[in-house]
Amino acid sequence: KEKVEITKEQQALMKVIADAYNRHQIPQDVAKKLLQDQYSAEENFLLLTEMATSQVQVLVEFTKNIPGFLSLNHEDQIALLKGSAVEAMFLRSAQVFSKKMPNGHNEVLEDRIRRSGISEEFMTPMFNFYKSIGVLHMVQEEQALLTAITILTPDRPYVKDQQAVERLQEPMLDLLRKLCVLQHPQKPQYFACLLGRLTELRTLNYYHAEMLTSWRMNDHKFTPLLCEIWDVE
Numbered sequence: 287k288e289k290v291e292i293t294k295e296q297q298a299l300m301k302v303i304a305d306a307y308n309r310h311q312i313p314q315d316v317a318k319k320l321l322q323d324q325y326s327a328e329e330n331f332l333l334l335t336e337m338a339t340s341q342v343q344v345l346v347e348f349t350k351n352i353p354g355f356l357s358l359n360h361e362d363q364i365a366l367l368k369g370s371a372v373e374a375m376f377l378r379s380a381q382v383f384s385k386k387m388p389n390g391h392n393e394v395l396e397d398r399i400r401r402s403g404i405s406e407e408f409m410t411p412m413f414n415f416y417k418s419i420g421v422l423h424m425v426q427e428e429q430a431l432l433t434a435i436t437i438l439t440p441d442r443p444y445v446k447d448q449q450a451v452e453r454l455q456e457p458m459l460d461l462l463r464k465l466c467v468l469q470h471p472q473k474p475q476y477f478a479c480l481l482g483r484l485t486e487l488r489t490l491n492y493y494h495a496e497m498l499t500s501w502r503m504n505d506h507k508f509t510p511l512l513c514e515i516w517d518v519e
């Protein structure tokens with residue numbers, strides 16, 4: 287039975303990532319707003335673009351705190367952010383969705399999202415992902431590491447020095463693996479499960495532009511930042 291030990295430097299890395307993640311939290315008010323009223327597709331789309339725009343800004347701040355990220359080639363820094371922003375947005379949405387709320391609120395939230403304006407065909411893959419994240423009951427540290435690992439994916443489009451990104455991602459993967467063994471001793475497959483979610487995220491990323499333009503409304507307006515990040519308009 288391998289004795290899993292978190293080293294001193296891994297503890298320091300965990301603290302840096304977890305603190306950065308907690309400091310850069312999106313206000314959970316999107317769920318509160320959605321529970322308050324039923325909005326039109328246009329209002330929901332505006333809410334989405336506002337939330338997503340501020341989430342991208344939060345993501346950039348979080349990323350700047352990942353040790354070594356700012357020493358990467360500058361074009362590669364942009365390529366990593368651009369390549370992971372949609373996945374990070376879905377990861378964050380899944381965490382908002384999975385938060386236990388007073389009885390009945392989770393069902394109301396799901397219903398509001400189902401009727402928000404997203405086209406039917408994307409509901410199933412999106413909610414499948416949210417539920418597969420929810421059942422994992424990730425702790426904050428795992429969420430923070432998983433977000434950092436998603437950002438530090440070496441094979442994003444246009445990344446030139448993939449080895450440099452791998453060298454940053456590996457210690458995160460090793461730390462997450464140890465954390466999973468320590469946090470979920472009764473689930474030996476838990477770490478593999480988390481990585482499987484990253485594969486599911488990539489499929490959502492794959493058709494994100496189609497998901498956006500198929501919102502049941504015409505004239506989808508985006509902020510300049512989202513045009514950049516979401517490859518639309």
Ligand SMILES: O=C(c1ccccc1)c1ccc(-c2nc3ccccc3n2[C@H](C(=O)NC2CCCCC2)C2CCCCC2)cc1
Nearest residue numbers: 316330333334337338341378379382383399402494497498
């Ligand atoms: O179509 C979508 C899309 C967007 C970008 C790229 C590809 C697809 C697309 C469609 C819904 C959700 C989505 N899944 C959610 C799960 C739980 C709670 C809210 C959620 N949302 C949206 C949201 O605001 N997400 C925030 C969450 C914080 C971080 C930034 C994003 C609202 C927007 C108001 C209407 C209802 C859903 C997330 C995404």
